[in-house]
Amino acid sequence: MTWHRAQPWVSLACRLGLAGIFIVAGALKVTDLASSGRAVNAYQIMPYDLAMVVGAAQPFVEIVVGLLLLFGLATRLAAWASAVMMVAFIAGIASAWSRGLNIDCGCFSKGGPLPPGVTPNYLPDIIRDVAFLAMAIFLIIYPVSRFSLDARLDRPSPALEDDVLEEENSDEPSEQAVRRRERL
Amino acid sequence: MSSRKDQNAAARMVREQIAKEQRRKRTMWISIAAVSALVIAGLIGWAIYAGGKTTEYTAPKGANSAGNGIVSGSGPVVVDEYVDYLCPHCKTFHDEAAASLQQLVNDGKITLVTHPVAYLDGASTNRYSTRASAAAGCAAEFGKFTEFSNVLFENQPAEGGAGPSDEDLIVFGRQAGLGEDFAQCVQDKRFINWTNHVSEEAGRAGVSGTPTVLVNGKATQASSTAIATAVAAAAGAAPSASTS
Numbered sequence: 001m002t003w004h005r006a007q008p009w010v011s012l013a014c015r016l017g018l019a020g021i022f023i024v025a026g027a028l029k030v031t032d033l034a035s036s037g038r039a040v041n042a043y044q045i046m047p048y049d050l051a052m053v054v055g056a057a058q059p060f061v062e063i064v065v066g067l068l069l070l071f072g073l074a075t076r077l078a079a080w081a082s083a084v085m086m087v088a089f090i091a092g093i094a095s096a097w098s099r100g101l102n103i104d105c106g107c108f109s110k111g112g113p114l115p116p117g118v119t120p121n122y123l124p125d126i127i128r129d130v131a132f133l134a135m136a137i138f139l140i141i142y143p144v145s146r147f148s149l150d151a152r153l154d155r156p157s158p159a160l161e162d163d164v165l166e167e168e169n170s171d172e173p174s175e176q177a178v179r180r181r182e183r184l
Numbered sequence: 185m186s187s188r189k190d191q192n193a194a195a196r197m198v199r200e201q202i203a204k205e206q207r208r209k210r211t212m213w214i215s216i217a218a219v220s221a222l223v224i225a226g227l228i229g230w231a232i233y234a235g236g237k238t239t240e241y242t243a244p245k246g247a248n249s250a251g252n253g254i255v256s257g258s259g260p261v262v263v264d265e266y267v268d269y270l271c272p273h274c275k276t277f278h279d280e281a282a283a284s285l286q287q288l289v290n291d292g293k294i295t296l297v298t299h300p301v302a303y304l305d306g307a308s309t310n311r312y313s314t315r316a317s318a319a320a321g322c323a324a325e326f327g328k329f330t331e332f333s334n335v336l337f338e339n340q341p342a343e344g345g346a347g348p349s350d351e352d353l354i355v356f357g358r359q360a361g362l363g364e365d366f367a368q369c370v371q372d373k374r375f376i377n378w379t380n381h382v383s384e385e386a387g388r389a390g391v392s393g394t395p396t397v398l399v400n401g402k403a404t405q406a407s408s409t410a411i412a413t414a415v416a417a418a419a420g421a422a423p424s425a426s427t428s
Contacts, residue, residue, distance in 0.1 A: 032306030033233045034383065042392035052387070056233030057226035064225040074218035081222065103392070114393075153210060 011145035014135040015069045018082050021132060022066030025108055030059040039106030043092050044099070061085075069139075072148025079139035086133040090126055097122040237384065241377040244325040251378070252385035253297035254324045257289030261418045263411060264297045264398040266391045269316035269336045270304045270343060273406070277395045278337045281408040286330070294415055298333070301383045303394055304343070312347025314379050319353040321375030322366050331360040 029036040037055030041048055068078035093105050102114050105125045114120060243251035267274040288294040300320045302313035316336055323332030335356045341347045354367040395406040399414035
């Protein structure tokens with residue numbers, strides 16, 4: 001199988017993989033927005049009120065990005081959004097790590113500080129997010145994938161385009177137009 | 185003949201250009217729609233969060249002046265404990281340290297401020313954290329906060345399922361020596377807004393998980409020995425600490 005034929009399938013895998021991640025992560029947090037806000041606040045990066053708003057908005061944005069990727073609509077844009085979020089998550093976790101905070105990353109859970117005696121898993125969290133980032137970057141470079149709405153919408157409908165052309169060239173001799181249509 | 189070929193080629197070019205232009209426009213509109221969907225999604229989250237915030241509340245009797253915790257004792261060192269009645273580590277902490285904290289209160293060494301936050305509403309199917317905390321507010325109103333808290337921790341449900349119902353909470357209240365006025369208070373959900381206020385204030389104070397213990401405002405490990413050490417240190421340094 002050549003790269004040319006394999007690439008849309010690889011893109012599909014990245015698309016569905018990221019879609020699943022975002023939908024699950026969003027759905028886990030969407031039922032308790034205040035606790036999602038506290039998880040953001042636990043990073044001690046933003047002031048409390050901003051962290052609460054970011055925490056409340058984030059699950060909804062994650063779900064919409066997930067749905068866009070699931071249906072393959074605006075794939076490249078959704079991939080950009082995924083990449084930006086992953087970079088933000090990686091930066092946040094790295095920052096928490098460097099400041100010696102003892103928190104759960106809140107990636108797929110409620111977050112917050114860890115109970116005493118539990119060491120944070122910052123490195124696996126970061127490695128995982130880097131893998132997700134790589135999937136997003138692949139999609140940015142190769143947004144064309146199998147079973148996507150983008151591809152479906154992009155498939156030119158010949159009849160329509162011909163009509164448009166007819167209108168544009170209304171001054172064209174009709175005989176030639178007929179011939180051309182026959183040729184097509 | 186060649187002119188017809190040229191015309192055909194020209195027509196094809198025009199056609200391709202129009203198709204390209206159409207694709208460009210479609211991509212632009214889809215992108216605009218997608219960005220709008222993302223922005224709207226974020227705003228919905230913000231609106232739901234902002235709409236759920238409460239501004240008006242009535243603190244129960246026995247609450248501190250900030251209205252965000254229940255006070256016990258009047259010693260010079262202030263110990264704040266932030267607990268969620270559903271949090272397993274809070275039960276462990278309570279079982280281990282409650283007696284020694286009570287001793288410090290009785291000895292007049294500390295003022296114990298208990299903040300019954302509702303952080304774990306996502307971990308029960310019936311918002312047990314909020315209802316338990318509000319019921320604890322009712323217990324404080326009728327003077328049995330500590331007793332009721334003990335019963336709640338004795339009967340702590342597992343995370344993930346349905347916690348005790350309001351009727352169950354009323355039964356717990358009877359075990360703690362509370363009566364009909366308490367039952368009415370629980371049924372009226374009188375202190376739900378207060379619970380929201382307690383959680384909100386705790387979050388603002390930087391408490392992102394439970395249990396959290398502060399001794400004179402300084403985070404301390406949630407264990408009786410760590411608290412005793414911190415209290416002794418704070419009491420020794422009291423004159424200078426009070427000015428800072």
